[in-house]
Amino acid sequence: MKKLLASYGRDDEFRAVAEQIITEEEKKNNLALAKTLRKTLEGGPSRPSAPKALAPLLPFPEAASDFIERIEPQHTKGDIVLSATNVRVLLGLVKEFRRGEDLRRHGLQTRSKVLFCGPPGCGKTLCAEIFAAELGLPFFVVKLDRLISSYLGETASNIRKIFEFARKQPCVLFFDEFDALARARDESGEHNELRRVVNSLLLFIDQIRPKGFLIAATNLDQSLDPAVWRRFDEVVWFERPDRRMIDRFLRMKFKNVATAFDPTAFASSLEGYSYAEIERVCIQAIKSMIVERRKQVQERDFNRALKDETRRRSNSARLKAGS
Structure with a gap:
């Protein structure tokens, strides 16, 4: 209290x-x-958030422009449901960033390299976007398809360019599907070029002190090279939501939508689902209301949408089991 x-x-x-x-x-x-x-x-x-002062944007360097895309955040902290632990960790990062000068005067560094881990659809990318918006920092996403080159030696050179950009530009630089770059070097079948890329990546992460944040996200944390973990200042785990978090998420999704039933009554039926899957159910139920020109979402709309998602999940699980 x-x-x-x-x-x-x-x-x-x-x-x-x-x-x-x-x-x-x-x-x-x-x-x-x-x-x-x-x-x-x-x-x-709801109290209006104080407008965030955006960090000054440096001229975009040609060297990195092929591999980085700037994304304008479209969401706010009211659009995400996080565990109390993750709220505490992320708030701590925000406070350190804002008091960075005080910490440095005492010979201490802020935590600026963060790894997001967890199953797909549980809010890692959304959280990175909202985190950047809360800090008032531009949000840049690494384009892995262009970063990873088929030419020997070029991938490491491309990585160097974006790390050089992050060293100069106050921003949140986001690597999604980080395991594509930082895969364990002792995995069978991995060729020497990939090992060289991982070696270079580890060196760059070690050396960089970003002016903002470097955030990497992965659904496959077990595939990461063991040496990756100690390079990050903080690891944030995104688990599938529990019943309490599902309840909050359903309230949020139907906050401005008229319903003829209580959506939170389905919270127990949705345990084990990701946020992305639950959101798909909610959106499909709302679409049914609009298509049928009704003023309220009916319970049958939600039931049908939930059955469709359950079918989709079982088919996906069957395909994975057969692969």
Whole structure:
């Protein structure tokens, strides 16, 4: 409670502490109190976020332009549901970045190299985008299809160009599907060129002190080279949402949509699904309402959409098992 009061006026911190209190009440089986607290937290007046001052953008270097794409963030922190642990870790990174000068005066470095791990569809890319927007930093995504060259020696040279860019430009540089570059060097069948690429990549990550953040994301953390892990200052794990997080996600998705049923009643049926899969169910149910020219989403719309997603999942699992 002291932490909660101390964080008043700092929205992100206040919410993170409140989430921890609610989670503790749920663990104590004080479900009615936890439900009331969550309803109060989510139903409170939304305070407009202070506009973020964007970092100055340096002239885009020709050397890196083929391998990096700037993405304008389209989402805000209200569009994502994270665990209390991940909220705490990410808030810590934001605070360190904002007080970076103070830390450096004490001979300390900010954490600026972050690895996102977890199954597909659980919010890694969305989180990186929102993280950049919250910091007021431009968001750049590495184009792996162009970065990885078929010519011997060129891939390492291409990686050098984007790391040089990140060293000069305050930004969030995002590597998706990082395992495509940082695959374990002792895997059978990997040729010498890939080993040289991984060696170069490890060296570049070691040496760089980005002016913003380097974020790498992978669905296949078991495929990463063992030497990769210690190169990152922080590792953030994105798990499939639990029932409480699914409940919050459903409320968020139907916040501005009229429904003839309570979508959160389906939270238990959606356990084990990723956010991307749950979102697909919600969108399909809303589409049914629009196509049939109704004013409310019906329970049957959601049921049909859920059956379609279940069929899609079982077919995908069957294909994976056969591969």
